[in-house]
Amino acid sequence: MYEKKKINKKYIILIAVFVVAFVLGITNAIIMNKENLSPFEKSIKDATLAVSKIIYKPVEFFKNKIEEYQDKQNLYEKYQELEKKVKETDLIQSEKEELEREVENLKKTLELNHTLSESSYLNATVVNRNLGYWYNTITIDKGSYNGVEKDMPVIVSEGLIGKVTKVTNFNSTVKLITSDDVNNKTSVKIKVGEKFVYGLLSGYDQQKKTFIVEGISDNTEIPEGSLVTTTGMGDSFPSGTVVGKVKQVTTDNFDLAKTVEVTSSVDYDDLSFVTILKRAA
Amino acid sequence: MQLAIIVTVISFFLESIVSNFVSINSDLFLPLFTIVSLVIIYPYLKKERANYYKIAAVLGLFYDIVYTDTLILNLFLFVMTAYFITKMNYILSNNYFNVALMTVLAIAFYRSISFFVLVIIGYLPFSWFSLFRGITTSLLLNVIYVVVLYGITDFFSHKYHITKID
Numbered sequence: 286m287y288e289k290k291k292i293n294k295k296y297i298i299l300i301a302v303f304v305v306a307f308v309l310g311i312t313n314a315i316i317m318n319k320e321n322l323s324p325f326e327k328s329i330k331d332a333t334l335a336v337s338k339i340i341y342k343p344v345e346f347f348k349n350k351i352e353e354y355q356d357k358q359n360l361y362e363k364y365q366e367l368e369k370k371v372k373e374t375d376l377i378q379s380e381k382e383e384l385e386r387e388v389e390n391l392k393k394t395l396e397l398n399h400t401l402s403e404s405s406y407l408n409a410t411v412v413n414r415n416l417g418y419w420y421n422t423i424t425i426d427k428g429s430y431n432g433v434e435k436d437m438p439v440i441v442s443e444g445l446i447g448k449v450t451k452v453t454n455f456n457s458t459v460k461l462i463t464s465d466d467v468n469n470k471t472s473v474k475i476k477v478g479e480k481f482v483y484g485l486l487s488g489y490d491q492q493k494k495t496f497i498v499e500g501i502s503d504n505t506e507i508p509e510g511s512l513v514t515t516t517g518m519g520d521s522f523p524s525g526t527v528v529g530k531v532k533q534v535t536t537d538n539f540d541l542a543k544t545v546e547v548t549s550s551v552d553y554d555d556l557s558f559v560t561i562l563k564r565a566a
Numbered sequence: 567m568q569l570a571i572i573v574t575v576i577s578f579f580l581e582s583i584v585s586n587f588v589s590i591n592s593d594l595f596l597p598l599f600t601i602v603s604l605v606i607i608y609p610y611l612k613k614e615r616a617n618y619y620k621i622a623a624v625l626g627l628f629y630d631i632v633y634t635d636t637l638i639l640n641l642f643l644f645v646m647t648a649y650f651i652t653k654m655n656y657i658l659s660n661n662y663f664n665v666a667l668m669t670v671l672a673i674a675f676y677r678s679i680s681f682f683v684l685v686i687i688g689y690l691p692f693s694w695f696s697l698f699r700g701i702t703t704s705l706l707l708n709v710i711y712v713v714v715l716y717g718i719t720d721f722f723s724h725k726y727h728i729t730k731i732d
Binding site for chain 1: 579581583590592597628633634635636637640677681684686690699
């Protein structure tokens with residue numbers, strides 16, 4: 286009897302070890318290899334999120350009404366602000382046309398694959414935000430049916446927020462650049478005067494709410510407030526997408542490695558509508 | 567069994583809806599209603615423990631597919647958390663205070679295990695601060711939810727004479 290109990294315990298430990306190893310292996314394969322979702326997963330996800338959207342509709346209606354009421358409170362100030370912007374539009378339009386011509390010429394010279402001006406925009410609504418906590422993702426209501434593809438950049442009017450990692454027929458998962466994921470690194474450039482300093486966006490400091498840029502390419506003095514944008518190197522983000530502005534520059538004890546803290550003007554706490562940058566064919 | 571399914575399904579969808587009203591980096595109000603519903607339904611399935619684990623597994627699988635895209639990680643974590651809740655119920659009886667306490671412990675257990683799995687596979691860097699923040703940010707809202715849900719389910723169980731073992 287005692288012998289039997291002992292054997293059973295051994296089997297349980299063996300099975301437990303096997304299950305843990307299996308879960309670790311599969312999770313690693315799924316998360317790190319970034320494979321596409323299977324048709325089974327896609328259909329379950331789409332169906333469940335469709336139900337979720339139906340349930341959310343009446344709640345959203347009341348939420349919008351409250352926001353509408355709050356907006357109406359400072360309508361006059363907003364009108365004045367917009368009037369100022371309208372006056373500047375003509376000037377910006379002519380500048381834009383000139384810049385587009387310049388970009389076209391530079392692209393031919395540098396043989397660039399794609400730039401920000403080549404992308405078309407697709408607006409999407411956020412369905413849910415950061416469920417699962419560690420993954421730093423949001424789900425949006427546009428999928429492959431709307432032409433969304435994996436690795437497309439996602440922005441809001443204030444700047445870059447992340448990229449599409451999983452796509453179903455009618456929904457997509459967007460991984461935010463605030464993610465702690467050690468593989469989530471983006472190449473960025475900092476505009477200092479007329480030249481650019483290159484670095485790697487390597488993480489997000491949750492306490493200070495700033496991005497960390499490391500691997501700065503040279504010793505140029507970087508002033509506070511310098512604009513940080515993506516470089517376009519790699520396949521994910523087109524060149525020139527705004528990430529934020531330099532808040533602080535620190536160097537190590539030997540004055541060799543620079544670390545730049547970057548603040549983003551994106552309000553990550555209130556992402557309701559986003560824009561996907563679709564690459565032109 | 568029916569009450570348990572209704573509670574888990576409502577909690578599952580409510581978690582998604584509530585996430586749209588709280589900030590992503592909220593310090594206090596991150597919803598984790600699906601896991602919390604496992605604490606509430608246990609007394610109703612005490613005699614059908616196999617069904618309790620089956621519900622936990624199905625919930626975990628749906629959580630994986632719909633919310634986190636991790637396929638079996640949450641299935642495993644939800645079943646482990648359900649086992650942890652079962653063990654806690656041997657020690658603690660069911661009342662408002664104990665249900666809130668079990669929720670806090672279940673959240674700490676779930677967050678810690680998921681954090682360590684993600685650190686082991688090299689997805690997240692190890693940091694005590696991250697782990698601590700992951701736990702504390704989810705406590706307040708979920709404790710409020712569990713207390714309200716406990717009151718509602720208790721009311722319906724009395725009204726419709728649903729068997730509940732405290």
